[in-house]
Amino acid sequence: MIDNPKTDNSSNTQKDPDDWVSGDEPMTGAQRSYLKTLSEQAHQPEAYAEDLTKAEASKRIDQLKQSLDLE
Numbered sequence: 001m002i003d004n005p006k007t008d009n010s011s012n013t014q015k016d017p018d019d020w021v022s023g024d025e026p027m028t029g030a031q032r033s034y035l036k037t038l039s040e041q042a043h044q045p046e047a048y049a050e051d052l053t054k055a056e057a058s059k060r061i062d063q064l065k066q067s068l069d070l071e
Contacts, residue, residue, distance in 0.1 A: 023055030031057040038064035 017023055027035070032050075035057050039048040042064050052060070065071050 017055035017058040020055055020058075023058075024053050027052045027054050027057035031061065035061055035064070038068065042067050 031052075031054065035052075036048050038061060039045055044064065044067070047060050047064055
């Protein structure tokens with residue numbers, strides 16, 4: 001039995017961004033900054049857009065991280 005669910009690494013703790021309750025809200029400032037940086041590093045400026053939602057920004061960040069082999 002796990003005493004502290006926060007330390008249980010066997011559960012799936014990452015939700016799909018499409019399932020986020022706040023996924024339709026505008027991306028956060030941190031997401032904006034990180035996405036801008038990653039898109040520049042990956043030479044993919046089209047990946048950055050000011051009007052993305054939190055979920056869209058998260059997906060693009062994940063894609064750029066993969067393309068830069070940062071995962």
